[in-house]
Amino acid sequence: MGKRLFLLIATNILVMVTIGIVLSILPIGSYITASGNIDFLSLLAFSAVIGFVGAFMSLAMSRWMVKMMMGVRVLKETDSLSHMERDLVARVHRLSRAAGIAKMPEVGIYKSREVNAFATGPSKNRSLVAVSSGLLQEMDNDAIEGVLAHEVAHIANGDMVTMTLLQGVVNTFVVFLARIAAWGVSRFVREDIAPIVHFIAVIVFQILFSILGSIVVLAYSRYREFHADNGGADLAGKDKMVHALRSLQQYTNRVNTEQASIATLKINGKGKNMLFSSHPDLNERIRRLEAK
Structure with missing residues (x-):
């Protein structure tokens, strides 16, 4: 889920900045009064519209974005698939039916040596489960089953939509605070260049506050x-889910710290990295599952 979430956050920031630039150029959603002060109620409404539109646009684009940016090859049952690929599709569909998902997710593979998998999509019925070629090479069948069950559980839990609603709230505060800060900065420059300073400051503060806001989103992701993990254990069995996490742990231990951080995108984040990690420490995840 790590790479998918980081792509979603990056897409959200890009969409938000683009919407902000367009609306700053067009005479829409004015929140500055004739006296030059801020109408906070109008600004809050303006911020909420931008915030939630940006979040839901990012969600709508999520499946297309990851396919394009990561080169995901969608496995279609009508295509000529290898035995391994057919088995992968069959597993995802079997787990999805067990999770009560009505429309089967798309299943894809992307070429990468990293051990990773993710689920994405705007809804339960328009979802995608993708795995890296490295995961299929590194993990045995039981570990793969646990990983797939974990990703299907994300879809069944509606985590993408829930995350989008949270992102919409965060976006609202980002837009609101960025424009207040930009207005404050523009008050300290000459009147003739104040609009230009305000425009640039809005973009800078919006990017900065979006990065800070991602800490909240990542905390919720963890x-x-x-x-x-619990959902994956219910679908595939606790032993397979624990085995999948232990297999991932063994993989990260075989590479040095820098390579592990890149290869797993902080999915075993700890210490200073935890704040910007999308996944909790593997040891804690294993401990909680074993205590289940």
């Missing part, structure tokens, strides 16, 4: 990972 919380949801424990629920997906």
Whole structure:
């Protein structure tokens, strides 16, 4: 889920900045009064519209974005698939039916040596489960089953939509605070260049506050990972889910610290990295599952 979430956050920031630039150029959603002060109620309404539109646009684009940026090859049952690929599709569909998902997710593979998998999509019925070629090479069948069950649990739990609603709230505060800060900065420059300073400051503060806001989104992501682990254990069995996490742990231990951080995108984040990690510490995830 790590790479998918980081792509979603990056897409959200890009969409938000683009919407902000367009609306700053067009005479829409004015929140500055004739006296030059801020109408906070108008600004809050303006911020909420931008914030939630940006979040839901990012969600709508999520499946397309990851396919394009990561080169995911969608496995279609009508295509000529290898035995391994057919088995992968069959597993995801079997787990999805067990999770009560009505429309089967798309299943894809992307070429990468990293051990990774993710689920994405705007809804339960328009979802995608993708795995890296490295995961299929590194993990045995039981570990793969646990990983797939974990990703299907994310879909069944509606984590993408829940994350989008949270992102919408965060976006609202980002837009609101960025424009207040930009207005404050523009008050300290000459009147003739104040609009230009305000325009540039809005973009800078919006990017900065979006990065800070992602800390909240990532913290919630770490919380949801424990629920997906539990859901994966219910679908595939606790032993397979624990085995999948231990297999991932063994993989990260075989590479040096720098390579592990890149290869797993902080899915075993700890210490200073935890704040910007999308996944909690593997040891804690294993401990909680074993205590289940």
